[in-house]
Amino acid sequence: MSAARVALVGPVHPYKGGGARHTTELAHRLRAAGHPTAVESWRAQYPAALYPGTQTVDEPEGEPYPGTRRELAWYRPDGWWRVGRRLARESDLVVLTLFSPVQVPAYLGLLAGVRSVRAGAARVVALCHNVLPHERRAVDVSLVRALLRRVDGALAHSADQARLAEGLRGPGARAPVTAVLPPHLPATGPVAAPEPGERRHLLFLGIVRPYKGVDVLLRALAAGAPDDVALTVAGEFWGGTGELSALAAELGLADRVRLRDGYVPAEELPGLYAAADAVVLPYRTATASQNVWLAHQHGLPVVATRAGALADHVREDVDGLLCAPGDVDDLARALRGFYAPGAPERLRAGVRPVDPDPYWADYITRLLAA
Structure with a gap:
């Protein structure tokens, strides 16, 4: 050329x-x-x-x-x-x-x-x-x-x-x-191998807008995940945290959900990933995203919907689990499956950083x- x-x-x-x-x-x-x-x-x-x-x-x-x-x-x-x-x-x-x-x-x-x-x-x-x-x-x-x-x-x-x-x-x-x-992943320095064991904690990372489906995730968390599993939602909330905070309280999740409002700089990413068992991407719609690769770069499996190109980078039941977009019941099923005995460690072992x-x-x- x-x-x-x-x-x-x-x-x-x-x-x-x-x-x-x-x-x-x-x-x-x-x-x-x-x-x-x-x-x-x-x-x-x-x-x-x-x-x-x-x-x-x-x-x-x-x-x-x-x-x-x-x-x-x-x-x-x-x-x-x-x-x-x-x-x-x-x-x-x-x-x-x-x-x-x-x-x-x-x-x-x-x-x-x-x-x-x-x-x-x-x-x-x-x-x-x-x-x-x-x-x-x-x-x-x-x-x-x-x-x-x-x-x-x-x-x-x-x-x-x-x-x-x-x-x-x-x-x-x-x-x-x-x-x-x-x-095109942010430069966070050397990534340490995740410590063994379960954190009983999930992570959503990125700008929070309606199409990202965080409300679907909250409803699925209440319906499907074990009641000792917590969630951190980290990113800029367009429109503020009030609506999702009220939904978490309504669902009885107030003590299990942390809403961390504001842009997440690269130096904070390793700590957020180290505290989680998986990244959850509950998008209703999507085009392309770096979030699957970013999670894998930090050794974490992904629970994602089949919206857009998200599913193209998840190997089902190898380094993540997939579900239908906008479907509370199907996401709840995936969360239950993720926390089946031995599943978090097995899926984490399947994660490979992208070349x-x-x-x-x-x-x-x-x-x-x-």
């Missing part, structure tokens, strides 16, 4: 979370594969009112990418076009990382700048972490359709997401490429083909 000059447009440090880690890791991997790569990030990605948590962190969660530029701001549309013109002159491929329709107006302005450089041959690909939000509005569909019909190609992280993107791109457009979202290199090699190949 010949070298391509690539410009990645997306969040990096000081933005937090998987999106920033993915953009940064992709830049490192592209450069290591021989493709000169630049990163164009944000001074301000979203209005604060649209993101009720903390958007940035003080310490990077991985090795920063050198030479990153941060000229884009949601409130400076005059800058979108200028950045696009510059990227068109400097790049063969411009990659727009799409997480939310809120980004689309800036991307349309940037795309207009790219297209205005007649001598440039830069192609533009939308890298869709989420084609549409899990909780969507009509305007979200209109915005994403407008973007996907103007780019040269698209990449999605599952077959379902690729079909959704294809429908929005319209007839005659090049079909989106599907690629498995590769591992990221093959995933990234395939991902880069597919991205450049998109």
Whole structure:
């Protein structure tokens, strides 16, 4: 494959979370594969009112990418076009990382700048972490359709997401490429082998939103897990903890459920995983997630629904258990099965950390083909 000059447009440090880690890791991997790569990030990605948590962190969660530029701001549309013109002159491929329709107006302005450089041959690909939000509005569909019909190609992280993107791109457009979202795990330092024995404790980790199904987990915990098993829910609660706290009390779980509100920095992860027997992912819907691999990196099995791509990384009854999304009874069944005599130790013994290199090699190949 010949070298391509690539410009990645997306969040990096000081933005937090998987999106920033993915953009940064992709830049490192592209450069290591021989493709000169630049990163164009944000001074301000979203209005604060649209993101009720903390958007940035003080310490990077991985090795920063050198030479990153941060000229884009949601409130400076005059800058979108200028950045696009510059990227068109400097790049063969411009990659727009799409997480939310809120980004689309800036991307349309940037795309207009790219297209205005007649001598440039830069192609533009939308890298869709989420084609549409899990909780969507009509305007979200209109915005994403407008973007996907103007780019040269698209990449999605599952077959379902690729079909959704294809429908929005319209007839005659090049079909989106599907690629498995590769591992881009936070740097937590050396991971110690879990201590033997049961903790009688489960962990949910990540942003808490309705589609994540934490309410389903609470009901299943009350119905299915042994009454000495506790749960920690750790992450940013969009909308606050009040509703889930009230549900836990209603179900008689107040003394068994800890709601740890706020972003979880990388240095706190080892302690949370060490205190748990398993990670539970009760998602109603999903696209792609790092949470299965992150649990396995710390030696923990996973109880997950078959939503989205979650089940693709769980070996049923080897390193985890699976259940139907949105189904309290089926999740309760899985929790009972997990705590059957000897099951936690057996499933923990089946856990193997993921090897990221093959995933990234395939991902880069597919991205450049998109």
